[in-house]
Amino acid sequence: MQMLGTFIKPMHPEGTKFVAIFATATLGLFLLSPVVGWIGVGLTIWCYYFFRDPKRITPTRPGLIVSPADGIVSLIEPAAPPAELGMAETPLTRVSVFMSVFNCHVNRTPIAGEITSVAYRPGKFFNASLDKASADNERNSLCIRMPNGQELAVVQIAGLVARRIVCFVTPDAQMQTGERFGLIRFGSRLDVYLPPGVSPLVSIGQTMIAGETVLAEMPVEDDGPRTEL
Template identity: 80%
Template sequence: MNMIGTFIKPMHPEGRKFVATFAAVTVGLFLLSDILGWVGVILTIWCYYFFRDPERVTPTGPGLIISPADGIVSLIEPAIPPAELGMADEPLTRVSVFMNVFNCHVNRAPIAGEITAVAYRPGKFFNASLDKASVDNERNSLCIRMADGRSIAVVQIAGLVARRIVCFVKPGSEMQTGERFGLIRFGSRLDVYLPNGVEPMVKVGQTMIAAESVIADLNVADAAQAE
């Protein structure tokens, strides 16, 4: 195993200007005080670490819904998808993954399909771990239509510290499971609205790895409905 690769991960291009800014400020801090300078070094390393973008090994089984974010499952509950996506006005199971400022913040597609809608809505900046964050906070919502015609909603939600949601895709884009579609700066949450009848395979408090951890399996739901 490459030991350097274990500790040094690629950085997402979105982070370059921030790391450069932190580094420039650090140089200035060293001119004032060695102690302040070393504080700047630590913060610069943290900034790089925040924007890390490691490669992930995504499960290839058909019908697997994968976590779109690193973090902790903070909520599992029925909820109506964001109205701006134009999906059915009925509660679906929502799985929320909360990201703290030490998690990797690159967001990944939970399943393959076509992006049929991307809708940004401004809002407040409550703590993203709170239930009301899904309704009140700034958010960016995506609807992904799978090959079988069903849809999944995935929502980027700004948090208490986050002030910028970045989305790389547009309606009509074709996504593969685990493919990067955006990120949020700095600390936030991702909500996944599962198709009707699909039950999550995770529990509140469980640690998720973006593009690798399985949230649900469409095949299990299909088999249960066929019985």
């Protein structure tokens, strides 16, 4: 059973109707040709696999910022957060995680805090690995205010194939690190805008696991002078 669980993962409810569509189409393909029908079986399995929603073990140390998505770090650069969030226009360190159509597409909160803003903006569908995708593509942006008052932005960006961004949260929601907040269908990207003074602990090309891989760490606050004993 443990080995079976390695290959068979739970599927997010968002995928149910898509798998049903693929499966129905596959039955029709078998009526045309068994060979084509088996291609449909493969595509149906892929669709199920795309919407997989495996459990993740999130590190619990306070101040850790985790990856919001599975995929590869494609960009690390300074950039201003999306204007629609109403944050300061000062450039922050932006870390982009590119998700291929083979990655798990369930998105998770990078750090605990309150969702102060959720802003959707329609746009184009350039390849999500390109830098201009952050500015031009369809996107959904979230601002998270941490207990210490600092803010972090995380942005869902549609890609060349993706046409639907799904967000499960609304403003005022209290989120925990690694908690599911949305998904993007069929290939896309997540941008994280780190708070001022926070540097990434990852490199371009590094493989990320949503809710598990540590992306950055908030500086430890000084609790005041300590008396040596």
